[in-house]
Amino acid sequence: MSPVQIPPTPPNxxxxxxxxxxxxxxxxxxxxxxxxxxxIGSEPSLSASNGVVPExxxxxxxxxxxxxxxRGYEYSRSDNPTRxxxxxxxxSLEGNADRLLEENLVAEGLNEGWEAGSAAVAFAxxxxxxxxxxxxxxxxxxxxxxxxxxxxxxxxxMLKVAQELQGTTTSFVDLSYQLDQARQVLKGETEExxxxxxxxxxxxxxxxxEGAIREDTKVIWVETPTNPMLSLVPIALIAxxxxxxxxxxxxxxxxxxxxxxxxxxxxxxVVVHSATKYLGGHSDVLGGxxxxxxxxxxxxxxxxxxxxxxxxxxxxxxxxxxxxxTLTIRSxxxxxxxxRVARWLQEVGVPAGLxxxxxxxGLKRAxxxxxxxxxxxxxxxxxxxxxxxxxxKQGFSAESExxxxxGGMVSFHILSEEEGSQTNSAxxxxxxxxxxxxxxxxxxxxxxxxxxxxxxxxxGGVAPERRAQLGINGELIRLSVGIEDGDDLVADVERSLxxxxxx
Ligand code: PLP
Numbered sequence: 001m002s003p004v005q006i007p008p009t010p011p012n013x014x015x016x017x018x019x020x021x022x023x024x025x026x027x028x029x030x031x032x033x034x035x036x037x038x039x040i041g042s043e044p045s046l047s048a049s050n051g052v053v054p055e056x057x058x059x060x061x062x063x064x065x066x067x068x069x070x071r072g073y074e075y076s077r078s079d080n081p082t083r084x085x086x087x088x089x090x091x092s093l094e095g096n097a098d099r100l101l102e103e104n105l106v107a108e109g110l111n112e113g114w115e116a117g118s119a120a121v122a123f124a125x126x127x128x129x130x131x132x133x134x135x136x137x138x139x140x141x142x143x144x145x146x147x148x149x150x151x152x153x154x155x156x157x158m159l160k161v162a163q164e165l166q167g168t169t170t171s172f173v174d175l176s177y178q179l180d181q182a183r184q185v186l187k188g189e190t191e192e193x194x195x196x197x198x199x200x201x202x203x204x205x206x207x208x209x210e211g212a213i214r215e216d217t218k219v220i221w222v223e224t225p226t227n228p229m230l231s232l233v234p235i236a237l238i239a240x241x242x243x244x245x246x247x248x249x250x251x252x253x254x255x256x257x258x259x260x261x262x263x264x265x266x267x268x269x270v271v272v273h274s275a276t277k278y279l280g281g282h283s284d285v286l287g288g289x290x291x292x293x294x295x296x297x298x299x300x301x302x303x304x305x306x307x308x309x310x311x312x313x314x315x316x317x318x319x320x321x322x323x324x325x326t327l328t329i330r331s332x333x334x335x336x337x338x339x340r341v342a343r344w345l346q347e348v349g350v351p352a353g354l355x356x357x358x359x360x361x362g363l364k365r366a367x368x369x370x371x372x373x374x375x376x377x378x379x380x381x382x383x384x385x386x387x388x389x390x391x392x393k394q395g396f397s398a399e400s401e402x403x404x405x406x407g408g409m410v411s412f413h414i415l416s417e418e419e420g421s422q423t424n425s426a427x428x429x430x431x432x433x434x435x436x437x438x439x440x441x442x443x444x445x446x447x448x449x450x451x452x453x454x455x456x457x458x459x460g461g462v463a464p465e466r467r468a469q470l471g472i473n474g475e476l477i478r479l480s481v482g483i484e485d486g487d488d489l490v491a492d493v494e495r496s497l498x499x500x501x502x503x
Pocket of ligand 1: 126127128151154227254273288443
């Protein structure tokens with residue numbers, strides 16, 4: 001018998017294509033992340049056969065007993081039992097968003113007759129989720145403030161679709177602490193000096209954001225960690241500025257994942273994911289999700305999901321449900337392995353003259369610049385409570401020598417003959433093509449390790465000036481560290497690096 005007793009979804013006799021909140025949220029939210037991942041959405045009581053796995057419901061239409069009377073489903077684009085199960089599971093994992101939604105509904109007096117369902121809305125891809133948020137919030141000439149180092153497909157949508165077709169404009173702003181002066185190494189700072197400096201940096205960052213906000217700004221869009229430089233932006237700080245101006249803060253949480261980071265609990269209004277990455281986790285399903293506990297936004301996204309019809313197939317939903325059940329254990333292994341690779345690069349690769357500028361949010365270097373210290377502290381602050389509990393149990397702290405696990409992505413610059421080369425990627429290509437375990441491929445977040453050259457692959461379509469500004473050159477390599485044996489991964493990186501450099 002399931003340890004979690006959740007009553008079945010009551011049939012919705014209203015418009016049918018949307019569902020009421022489907023479970024007594026208060027009884028669920030006390031369970032931990034990994035338990036929720038397994039049970040929410042997969043309650044046997046919700047399945048006609050009491051199966052412990054949700055049914056794969058392929059029917060596109062549902063019989064009505066009388067005109068307008070049905071058991072909650074009319075047509076599969078509008079709502080589908082497998083997708084509904086996935087959405088409940090996703091809402092539970094991303095910051096316990098159904099609980100936050102329920103609180104907001106009660107506060108706004110909307111809980112009776114609420115029709116827009118769970119706080120998560122599933123899409124056919126991350127790009128479809130992104131398009132829905134941008135067109136839903138900032139069309140008809142609205143303005144977006146976006147973090148500069150944003151995913152190339154997102155900036156493409158902002159500039160080539162929203163701007164050209166909907167008159168939406170975007171300002172790209174650096175919202176990280178990695179500013180020029182933040183790179184200097186400060187010695188012998190007292191705690192008080194550190195705190196004062198941090199406050200000044202926070203103020204400076206807020207002013208930069210305030211300076212970009214206009215009367216017509218409809219969305220603030222951030223990613224953290226960013227792609228491919230893995231810079232961090234302070235979600236809580238940005239959320240405070242966003243709130244002051246009444247603008248929704250949207251966080252694309254794809255490069256982290258809900259196990260490591262819950263932007264909603266840090267004050268964000270909306271979270272977006274490419275579920276193709278860590279949520280799917282096996283490089284075999286495309287998907288996207290929007291999560292928001294704000295009723296008015298949720299209704300709008302739910303409406304657009306049905307109106308635009310860019311929904312995931314029931315089978316893709318079913319695969320995602322299955323994948324999410326192992327998100328906790330996959331994320332932990334990704335984090336431990338990525339930390340090992342980052343540490344090897346920093347502790348062996350840098351002194352050996354093989355690489356420079358190793359980027360991993362939780363990495364602690366023996367000598368840190370101010371920006372690096374700030375980012376490491378932020379990586380710790382922005383960890384979800386669940387991840388932090390596990391990381392501490394493993395014996396790590398914010399100040400651990402070498403750092404702490406903080407996700408599965410690592411990037412670095414290989415040292416080529418021509419240091420800092422904008423275009424010469426010969427050494428990087430030798431390294432990438434010499435790897436045996438890391439597959440040379442775009443994408444990330446799967447159980448198998450991947451490596452790529454952003455200059456010519458994921459970021460090939462970004463304007464050269466912008467790439468140069470962001471440090472994306474012929475030497476930059478991005479790794480998605482999988483869950484193979486950590487020793488094997490380090491050995492693969494070492495062998496291929498030495499072969500690429502020491503010709
Ligand atoms: N957001 C980020 C950060 C991504 O990396 C990607 C894809 O790489 C997307 C959104 C788009 O997701 P999809 O490829 O599932 O459309």
